[in-house]
Amino acid sequence: MLMINFEPKRSYQTIGLILRKELSDGLYTIGSRLPPERDIAERLNVGRTVVREAIIMLELENLVEVKKGSGVYVINLPQDKNSQADSSFVRQEDIGPFEMLQARQLLESTIAEFAAVQATPSDIERMREALEIEKNEIESEGSLDPTGDRLFHLCIAEATQNSLLVDMLKQLWERRESSPMWKKLHCHIENKDYCKEWLDDHAQILLAMKRKDPRAAKHAMWQHLEHVKVRLLELSDFNDPQFDGYLFDSIPANLVSQEK
Known part of the structure; x- marks a missing residue:
């Protein structure tokens, strides 16, 4: 044995x-x-x-x-x-892909909250440029290059003006890109339409950044990464095509936006 x-x-x-x-x-x-x-x-x-x-x-x-x-x-x-x-x-x-996404969700929602307060006009412009790169990649026939996606998240971290937060974000992305488990999860996913959904999520995050609304930015980033988890779990489900559950609650009580 x-x-x-x-x-x-x-x-x-x-x-x-x-x-x-x-x-x-x-x-x-x-x-x-x-x-x-x-x-x-x-x-x-x-x-x-x-x-x-x-x-x-x-x-x-x-x-x-x-x-x-x-x-x-x-x-x-x-x-x-x-x-x-x-x-x-x-x-x-190796870290499990859903555990990795949970860590990103906790870290990046807080980064987005802080970045919304700290971001300069040039930071916002760089986010816009990253979003445009991501859009072009999605529209390119057969292009699955994640350059724009990663760059958008990196621009948000850099807008905090905190180099340690930037390093932490880079380390998470590097672990993702070198992870055999992450790659194996994705090899079961044929439908790439989810990339367009995530582009819409990024647009909502950028809108919150432009408005300098930390609460909305935190909520939008949390919800975006929740969408990523749910979609990957659903699309990689080999037993039941009818997805029936979440990894954990989508939005904790303290992240739910209050109408003003």
Whole structure:
């Protein structure tokens, strides 16, 4: 039996190891389908996003194969030498994509709130230019280059005039772009229309920046990244095309805008 010599750091790793042991114990055979994601989440008392991330971990180890609209199928067992893919870095260091989005949501909503107060006219102009780049990329046939998206978020961080916040944002984006788990999640997503939805979100964030409205900016950024999480979870759902839940509450009580 293949031994796992590491302590899980992430929630998805804990669940992934449970599923991995069930494969080793013969609970599932090669060619069989794993139970629906919802059933696994209920049995192990975790959220569906954690199960989704655990399955991505098993995919990267070449133990399971995801078939869109059909489910997750066992293709190797842990004692099979073919399952020993080079995943040590993934298992020990990689952050689950939905955990990463949650961290971005908490950090970037606060950055946007502060940036709305600090932003200069030149900062606003740079945000506009980034938005235009993003729009052109989306309109370009087959273009999936995220340059404009990243640049827009970076411009907001730079508008805070706080270099540490800028560094923190850059580190999050660098982890995203180097993450095998993030890439594996996206390989199951065929419909790219969501990029247009996110462009509209960015326009709302920019509007709040122009108005120097910190509360609206924080709300708009929070909601934008909530849209990202929900859409990615929905589009990558291989069991049930009818999405039925959120990672956590969309907008905490203290972020809900009050009409003036």
